[in-house]
Amino acid sequence: MTAPHPDPTVVLQARNMTRRFGGLIAVNDVSFDVYEGEIFGLIGPNGAGKTTLFNLMTGLTPPSAGTLTYRGTTVTGLQPNRVAALGMSRTFQNIRLFRGLSALENVKIAQHVRTRAGLWQGVFGTSRPEEAQVERRAWELLDLVGLSDRAGELASNFSYGDQRRLEIARALATEPRVLLLDEPAAGMNTSEKGQLTAFIREVRDRFDLTVLVIEHHVPLVMNLCDRVAVLNFGLLIAMGDPASVQRDPKVIEAYLGGE
């Protein structure tokens, strides 16, 4: 019922996205639009196809059929680094940090998708002016996620909640316009979960982002998201504002049926 904008700009357009694994259809003919500036939730029971859909959208998994366009540019078929360079960045359900590197080094390396120097020089050194800029930006991002006082600590020392914050800093390092978060609350304690909604909104506002989020924690999704899409067995079974989705009999059945 409640549209986030009177005349929304479509940022992402998914059309008939499908992915088969052998006989299994993990994502089945899924189409939807995501509007500029919204926080768009993707929910569904275990195995519904949420992560596969994120993987299709970010170039990790090629689709069996269908397309994704980002501001009119076809994204499907591009490698993940090209998708990131276009302005779409993501975090992972299974945290993917360089555990043996410091928080600062993790964010610095992530920036090299954007700099001229590229990843190779991100690891083995860049020209000095560029390096100074990369370092400054890494500190800014760590400050934003509340980790600047621990910049020198190894990523492996951080709690789940702090590792997820560090992952978000890394995702922001590529200067995205669209941020995809795969289960940002997973492994967080209650107080970390409580802070996450405000944190994601703050990041969205500060960087003028559009945010897609996969999340199991239903209260978080209901508080956080402008619109929610529900997958079940690969099919998009409902989409709308959180309250109407929560009342939808197909959604209730999908969740209860899976217990």
Ligand SMILES: Nc1ncnc2c1ncn2[C@@H]1O[C@H](COP(=O)(O)OP(=O)(O)OP(=O)(O)O)[C@@H](O)[C@H]1O
């Ligand atoms: N690489 C793969 N090869 C074969 N099957 C796969 C592969 N990736 C996912 N699947 C299957 O596709 C279906 C959807 O999985 P997916 O991980 O996308 O679901 P999900 O909604 O993200 O689940 P969860 O909430 O448990 O993370 C599952 O049946 C899964 O086993």
